[in-house]
Amino acid sequence: MTDAARTTFVYVTFIRTTPEKLWTALTSPDFTKQYWFGMHQESDWKAGASWKMVFPDGRVADAGEIVEVDPPRRLVLKWRNEFRPELKAEGYSRCTVEIEPVAAVVKLTITHVMDRAESKFIDAVSGGWPKILSNLKSLLETGEVVLKQTEHVG
Amino acid sequence: MSEDAVFRALADASRRQLLDRLHRRNGQTLGELCEGIDMTRQAVAKHLAILEEANLVATRRQGREKLHFLNPVPINEIAERWIGKFERPRLSALSELKRNLEGEDHD
Numbered sequence: 001m002t003d004a005a006r007t008t009f010v011y012v013t014f015i016r017t018t019p020e021k022l023w024t025a026l027t028s029p030d031f032t033k034q035y036w037f038g039m040h041q042e043s044d045w046k047a048g049a050s051w052k053m054v055f056p057d058g059r060v061a062d063a064g065e066i067v068e069v070d071p072p073r074r075l076v077l078k079w080r081n082e083f084r085p086e087l088k089a090e091g092y093s094r095c096t097v098e099i100e101p102v103a104a105v106v107k108l109t110i111t112h113v114m115d116r117a118e119s120k121f122i123d124a125v126s127g128g129w130p131k132i133l134s135n136l137k138s139l140l141e142t143g144e145v146v147l148k149q150t151e152h153v154g
Numbered sequence: 155m156s157e158d159a160v161f162r163a164l165a166d167a168s169r170r171q172l173l174d175r176l177h178r179r180n181g182q183t184l185g186e187l188c189e190g191i192d193m194t195r196q197a198v199a200k201h202l203a204i205l206e207e208a209n210l211v212a213t214r215r216q217g218r219e220k221l222h223f224l225n226p227v228p229i230n231e232i233a234e235r236w237i238g239k240f241e242r243p244r245l246s247a248l249s250e251l252k253r254n255l256e257g258e259d260h261d
Binding site for chain 1: 180181209212214221223225226227228229230231234
């Protein structure tokens with residue numbers, strides 16, 4: 001945020017898993033529901049494809065598109081909020097997901113940027129990301145049975 | 155990365171002060187973090203390295219600058235350990251549901 005016209009947050013967690021399993025956890029709707037407060041994503045996960053985050057009742061929470069996709073290493077999404085007018089008005093944010101093996105664990109880095117100072121959108125998501133990442137870590141590290149299943153799916 | 159490293163890093167008022175500064179304004183360089191602080195540049199750099207080691211601070215390169223960001227994820231994990239009593243059973247319940255739906259044996 002040295003750049004006054006930009007708000008950036010960076011979230012990092014280390015998870016005992018493999019990049020492939022983490023990628024599946026990040027992109028499969030069944031998995032996402034388990035750590036993202038019941039919400040799931042809809043996308044073909046190809047560059048240029050549309051992307052949506054959907055509430056359990058079917059309403060669209062966020063929408064945007066896939067900017068870059070390089071499984072199981074890197075994903076860049078462009079998205080904006082769709083259900084709170086004051087957040088939607090800020091336009092699209094850019095969210096970069098990086099997966100990097102470090103010794104026996106995997107480092108997951110989420111960088112979320114909005115090209116404006118004091119972004120209300122970034123402020124709104126900043127409360128959610130740590131919880132989502134803690135849930136994801138807990139699910140991947142303790143939910144052994146779930147991991148066995150992803151090997152079949154993925 | 156370990157929980158001990160997180161607690162050790164947080165057990166120092168100067169390091170908490172640096173986290174407070176990043177909480178007020180995220181993404182600062184070493185130089186910015188040194189402004190108006192009663193610590194040598196060397197001490198600030200050392201504290202930042204300990205915070206980064208504990209994953210409480212994440213860094214990104216932007217051009218020639220290295221920016222420091224407060225990473226609240228380990229603090230959330232500490233909170234969930236003692237506060238979020240209801241989160242874990244919900245996760246295991248969902249795993250159970252998924253297992254049942256996908257027809258996995260229980261043993």
